[in-house]
Amino acid sequence: GAVVSQHPSRVICKSGTSVKIECRSLDFQATTMFWYRQFPKKSLMLMATSNEGSKATYEQGVEKDKFLINHASLTLSTLTVTSAHPEDSSFYICSAREGAQTQYFGPGTRLLVL
Amino acid sequence: SQELEQSPQSLIVQEGKNLTINCTSSKTLYGLYWYKQKYGEGLIFLMMLQKGGEEKSHEKITAKLDEKKQQSSLHITASQPSHAGIYLCGADSSGGSYIPTFGRGTSLIVHP
Numbered sequence: 001g002a003v004v005s006q007h008p009s010r011v012i013c014k015s016g017t018s019v020k021i022e023c024r025s026l027d028f029q030a031t032t033m034f035w036y037r038q039f040p041k042k043s044l045m046l047m048a049t050s051n052e053g054s055k056a057t058y059e060q061g062v063e064k065d066k067f068l069i070n071h072a073s074l075t076l077s078t079l080t081v082t083s084a085h086p087e088d089s090s091f092y093i094c095s096a097r098e099g100a101q102t103q104y105f106g107p108g109t110r111l112l113v114l
Numbered sequence: 115s116q117e118l119e120q121s122p123q124s125l126i127v128q129e130g131k132n133l134t135i136n137c138t139s140s141k142t143l144y145g146l147y148w149y150k151q152k153y154g155e156g157l158i159f160l161m162m163l164q165k166g167g168e169e170k171s172h173e174k175i176t177a178k179l180d181e182k183k184q185q186s187s188l189h190i191t192a193s194q195p196s197h198a199g200i201y202l203c204g205a206d207s208s209g210g211s212y213i214p215t216f217g218r219g220t221s222l223i224v225h226p
Contacts, residue, residue, distance in 0.1 A: 047163055095157075102159065
C-alpha cells in the first residue's frame with residue numbers, strides 16, 4: 001500500500017522554540033494532506049486540511065499563527081509549531097490522500113516541550 | 115457535523131475469543147474506514163467500506179457496513195495478543211469534501 005513518512009518520529013524541545021514536522025507521501029501524489037493531534041487516550045483531532053499550492057484550512061479552535069502548515073509540493077507538507085509551550089506536547093499525525101482515494105497515515109511524531 | 119460513536123470504549127478478552135466493535139454514525143456514511151493503532155504509534159489502515167452492505171476481511175478481522183442503520187461492525191475471530199491496540203473507525207463527511215471524522219476508539223486488550 002501507499003506509504004506516508006513523518007520526520008522526526010520524536011522531538012524534545014525547550015519552551016519558546018519552534019519545531020518543524022515533515023510529512024511525505026513516498027509513492028503517490030498527495031493532493032490533500034491532513035494534520036491531526038492526538039491527546040492521551042483520546043481520538044484524533046483534525047487540526048487542518050491542506051491542498052497542494054493553497055493555504056491550509058484550519059479547524060475551529062486551532063491557531064493558524066501557532067501551527068503553520070505548508071504544502072509546497074504534492075509529496076511534502078510541513079507543520080511548524082511556533083513558540084512551543086508544554087501544553088503543545090502531544091502526538092501529531094499526518095495523513096495524505098490522492099484525490100478521493102483512501103487516506104494513508106504517517107507513523108506520527110511525538111512532541112515533548114520542556 | 116458528522117459524529118461517530120464507537121462501542122465498547124474498551125474491551126478485555128481472553129486469547130482465542132471472538133469479539134465485535136461497533137461504529138454508529140449520526141449521518142449517512144459515504145465511506146467508512148477502520149484503523150488500528152498500537153499505543154503511541156501511527157495508524158494502520160485495515161479496510162474501507164463503501165455504501166451498500168459491503169463486507170471485507172483482513173486476516174482474521176471482518177468488517178461489515180449496514181448503510182440503512184448507519185452502522186459498521188468490526189469482528190475479530192479467535193483473538194490473539196497481536197490484535198491488541200486501539201481500533202478507530204473513521205468516515206468521510208457528506209457532500210464529497212472527504213474531510214474525515216473519527217470515533218473515540220476502542221481499546222482492546224487480549225490476555226494470553
